[in-house]
Amino acid sequence: MPPRQPDFTSLSFVDVSRHFGRRRVLNRISLCCEAGEVVALLGPNGAGKSTLLSLAATLLTPSSGEIRYGEQTMAAAGPGLRGRIGVLGHDLYVYPELSAAENLTFFGRLYGLADVEARVAAALDRAGLAHRDDPVGRFSRGMRQRLALERALLHEPRLVLLDEPFTGLDDAATGMLRERLGGLRQAGCIVLLTTHDLETIEGLVDRAVLLRGAALTVLDELDGGPRSLRERYRAAAEARA
Amino acid sequence: MFLRTVWLVVRKDLLIELRSREIVYTTLFFAISCVLVFAFGFVRDGRPVEDAAAGILWIAIAFSGTLALGRAFERERQSETLRALMMAPVDRPALYVGKLAGVLLLLAVVEAVVVPLVALMFQAPLFAHPLLMAGLLATGTTGFAAVGTLFAAMLVRARSRDVLLPILLYPITIPVIIGGVRGTAALLQPDVDLPMATVWLSMLACFDVVFITLALWTFEPSMTE
Numbered sequence: 001m002p003p004r005q006p007d008f009t010s011l012s013f014v015d016v017s018r019h020f021g022r023r024r025v026l027n028r029i030s031l032c033c034e035a036g037e038v039v040a041l042l043g044p045n046g047a048g049k050s051t052l053l054s055l056a057a058t059l060l061t062p063s064s065g066e067i068r069y070g071e072q073t074m075a076a077a078g079p080g081l082r083g084r085i086g087v088l089g090h091d092l093y094v095y096p097e098l099s100a101a102e103n104l105t106f107f108g109r110l111y112g113l114a115d116v117e118a119r120v121a122a123a124l125d126r127a128g129l130a131h132r133d134d135p136v137g138r139f140s141r142g143m144r145q146r147l148a149l150e151r152a153l154l155h156e157p158r159l160v161l162l163d164e165p166f167t168g169l170d171d172a173a174t175g176m177l178r179e180r181l182g183g184l185r186q187a188g189c190i191v192l193l194t195t196h197d198l199e200t201i202e203g204l205v206d207r208a209v210l211l212r213g214a215a216l217t218v219l220d221e222l223d224g225g226p227r228s229l230r231e232r233y234r235a236a237a238e239a240r241a
Numbered sequence: 242m243f244l245r246t247v248w249l250v251v252r253k254d255l256l257i258e259l260r261s262r263e264i265v266y267t268t269l270f271f272a273i274s275c276v277l278v279f280a281f282g283f284v285r286d287g288r289p290v291e292d293a294a295a296g297i298l299w300i301a302i303a304f305s306g307t308l309a310l311g312r313a314f315e316r317e318r319q320s321e322t323l324r325a326l327m328m329a330p331v332d333r334p335a336l337y338v339g340k341l342a343g344v345l346l347l348l349a350v351v352e353a354v355v356v357p358l359v360a361l362m363f364q365a366p367l368f369a370h371p372l373l374m375a376g377l378l379a380t381g382t383t384g385f386a387a388v389g390t391l392f393a394a395m396l397v398r399a400r401s402r403d404v405l406l407p408i409l410l411y412p413i414t415i416p417v418i419i420g421g422v423r424g425t426a427a428l429l430q431p432d433v434d435l436p437m438a439t440v441w442l443s444m445l446a447c448f449d450v451v452f453i454t455l456a457l458w459t460f461e462p463s464m465t466e
Binding site for chain 1 (some may be wrong): 242246249256260261316319320321322324325326328330331333457461465
């Protein structure tokens, strides 16, 4: 039996700081994301967006502060909590020597999923890769990105962390990913994504926050405001500069 | 769940190795080259230098083992799949044991070729006491790979990991290598010293228990940055 997987309906960063040696990447960050919400984490390269996602993914520990999954911390909830988190990283987390089905089956079994074959078949269908049985190393970047997304979502996580999910996708795949993210919101997932592609996520995200200078700023007027996300991003970035 | 995770990781590693055959071919080539080069140096007029066979056998195992350890984790680094493994809701020490078991199976293949080769080239009676010899090889390789797997995992994101791995690994595994060499030498000398070989075997088993316990204890904190 896999470890019990505790559920939660919110993700909270409470005064979270993270240092790498003497370099301070995040300084007393506080942010709360609720179930059914898509939150965009924006900022220039090196701002600490991926670090914040890694902290939420339990791959890093905060130097100070606390990350709460509902009412629990990772230490209190145990390894089962990781079964409620899905991560699509900058790197794709798939084995290039294995086929798409072998990759998904391996991770499905590692997560202790029931009915792995059916889930894998459905995931391959969604990714448009059902006909491919060659090693993933021969796939195009877009195909690998679609497979990596299905790997991240195979276990139906509550918290979905997506680092640059639109990278390498063509227009059709971008449209499908937008639909998928909308579906995740409907299903009550907490989606936290990073991107530089502001036009693509226009109208998709419920909230956007700017990470710059190790601190967070909330971008205002996302619901029907007169300015585009790009304009609000620029305004917030200039205000912090 | 622990053993199931171990099995899943081992099976995945073996499947990848069966596809690429990269580690087994490179380590085998390296180990065979090592034995052949030493054979040219230490065998004169068909007679090997005394005790050379034991040392050369363990040098070949240690060097090829270092190569296998580095490559086994290089695969996990390429697409950052080690992070995906760390994200799974499983006991992280089970991932360590899975990687260790995969490395041990690969080294078993290497030893299956290298031991008869050393026996042939150095006219060493390595099969005279097969159980003791197998015990020395199993415990020595396990101790070496137990420390190596931990260090290779810890160094997977270090820029100079290829240099750092042997620098960190060899000083700590010297007792294992010495135990393997002395135990094997006790079996190869003209008057076979079975009690001495058994003492070294017991010491290697103790090293294994200590190293594996420490590795299981430190794997999770060292992998959570």
